[in-house]
Amino acid sequence: AQKITQTQPGMFVQEKEAVTLDCTYDTSDQSYGLFWYKQPSSGEMIFLIYQGSYDEQNATEGRYSLNFQKARKSANLVISASQLGDSAMYFCARPLLFGNEKLTFGTGTRLTIIP
Amino acid sequence: DTGVSQNPRHKITKRGQNVTFRCDPISEHNRLYWYRQTLGQGPEFLTYFQNEAQLEKSRLLSDRFSAERPKGSFSTLEIQRTEQGDSAMYLCASSFFLGQGNEKLFFGSGTQLSVL
Numbered sequence A: 001a002q003k004i005t006q007t008q009p010g011m012f013v014q015e016k017e018a019v020t021l022d023c024t025y026d027t028s029d030q031s032y033g034l035f036w037y038k039q040p041s042s043g044e045m046i047f048l049i050y051q052g053s054y055d056e057q058n059a060t061e062g063r064y065s066l067n068f069q070k071a072r073k074s075a076n077l078v079i080s081a082s083q084l085g086d087s088a089m090y091f092c093a094r095p096l097l098f099g100n101e102k103l104t105f106g107t108g109t110r111l112t113i114i115p
Numbered sequence B: 001d002t003g004v005s006q007n008p009r010h011k012i013t014k015r016g017q018n019v020t021f022r023c024d025p026i027s028e029h030n031r032l033y034w035y036r037q038t039l040g041q042g043p044e045f046l047t048y049f050q051n052e053a054q055l056e057k058s059r060l061l062s063d064r065f066s067a068e069r070p071k072g073s074f075s076t077l078e079i080q081r082t083e084q085g086d087s088a089m090y091l092c093a094s095s096f097f098l099g100q101g102n103e104k105l106f107f108g109s110g111t112q113l114s115v116l
Helices: none
Strands: A010-014 A019-021 A033-039 A046-052 A064-069 A074-079 A088-095 A103-105 A109-114 B005-007 B010-013 B019-024 B031-037 B044-050 B053-057 B065-068 B075-079 B088-095 B111-115
Touching: A010 A019, A019 A109, A033 A064, A033 A074, A046 A064, A046 A074, A074 A088, A103 B044, B005 B088, B010 B019, B019 B088, B019 B111, B031 B075, B044 B065, B053 B065, B075 B088
Parallel strands: A010 A109, B010 B111
Antiparallel strands: A019 A074, A033 A046, A033 A088, A064 A074, A088 A103, A088 A109, B005 B019, B019 B075, B031 B044, B031 B088, B044 B053, B065 B075, B088 B111
């Protein structure tokens, strides 16, 4: 099975500090992609960042970056200079097949930013 | 607001009743997806449409579930004879599929169903 594992059910981080959310995945595919989504208490899943397996550089989107290590099959999300509004659930996800739209999600990490 | 819109936000029903949810995707998006999310879990894929065609259904989608997307615009998800195990958040997402690579899905805020 193409499983996504997020081992941190919850994290507490001081405001303005950087935080790393872990994600590991199973795959036998040569080509694949990885997504991170944020889910605030409103319920909406908000796209944060995407990494393709053939991308040579780690993806960055503003304060979000991916620490992508193919050999270790990990795609950790790094949030720099955390803000109170970053408090939410964070999900790592990947398509079952490259170019396929069916995402399989991890169980998520609940991030709480402490003022 | 041009995001994905879902109605209602919350639905409480008695076991055995039928319920219907609506999703309005982003207007230019050709693909529409339904996911289900239970407490403490990530969303699970249920089904998706490309325009008006329903291209795939998950084994999670029992015969009591039916989804439609007439004219390739909004979609409805109906659950017949609801059971307590159907209680979950039902999320709709849409994307503009170009035919290759991975798409970014845009999600709505979901419909929270509680079956008593």
